[in-house]
Amino acid sequence: MLKRKKREKRELPLAPLERLLKKCGAKRVSENGVKEFASVLYEYAYSLSAEAVALAEHAGRKTVLESDIRMARRKEKF
Numbered sequence: 001m002l003k004r005k006k007r008e009k010r011e012l013p014l015a016p017l018e019r020l021l022k023k024c025g026a027k028r029v030s031e032n033g034v035k036e037f038a039s040v041l042y043e044y045a046y047s048l049s050a051e052a053v054a055l056a057e058h059a060g061r062k063t064v065l066e067s068d069i070r071m072a073r074r075k076e077k078f
Helices: 014-023 033-059 066-076
Strands: none
Touching: 014 033, 033 066
């Protein structure tokens, strides 16, 4: 009998990320490769989000605007 893997709690779904890698030309992608890609994207998105929230708060707003995201992106230099 095959053991089932415990389902990991993930912030980002893996299937769309695997499709993105394949769309960019990857013939095959390992499960660990997709997981690492998800981890890197999550870290970047978290950092960008935190900076955007700080910018909104600095401006006296509770709402994060498109301009906050753009400014945070420029600040992150990505």
